[in-house]
Amino acid sequence: MTTAQDVFTYAITLMDELNESNGNADTNDTKEYKLRTLAILNILRGELYPYSDTFTPGDVGKRPIAEKIEDFETPIGLDDYICQSVMPYGLAAHLLMQEDPTAANFFQQRYDELKALLARGIPAE
Numbered sequence: 001m002t003t004a005q006d007v008f009t010y011a012i013t014l015m016d017e018l019n020e021s022n023g024n025a026d027t028n029d030t031k032e033y034k035l036r037t038l039a040i041l042n043i044l045r046g047e048l049y050p051y052s053d054t055f056t057p058g059d060v061g062k063r064p065i066a067e068k069i070e071d072f073e074t075p076i077g078l079d080d081y082i083c084q085s086v087m088p089y090g091l092a093a094h095l096l097m098q099e100d101p102t103a104a105n106f107f108q109q110r111y112d113e114l115k116a117l118l119a120r121g122i123p124a125e
Contacts (some may be wrong), residue, residue: 002076002083010088051118053079
């Protein structure tokens with residue numbers, strides 16, 4: 001099961017912000033990103049939950065949502081494909097929005113493409 005730490009590491013890797021000497025995602029340079037990560041992931045989980053294998057419809061009149069992501073070590077309540085292949089692009093886009101709008105736009109476009117594939121049900125049985 002994928003954790004918030006995993007998604008953070010994937011996003012930092014996409015952003016080319018890993019520590020060059022040891023490959024760590026948690027560095028002084030990425031500290032500000034990490035402070036914002038859980039809040040952003042909780043927003044993204046709401047967008048992506050309906051496409052997840054873990055989705056369960058709520059009670060009539062209630063909109064279902066996955067469990068809140070409280071820390072970096074507990075598994076995220078979405079399937080691993082979404083957490084490992086879609087969420088990192090959304091996270092990277094949000095983290096870079098102010099700092100590097102061009103890169104943020106690229107990551108956002110890729111996130112939107114992957115989300116559109118999920119909406120079409122690809123892959124289907």
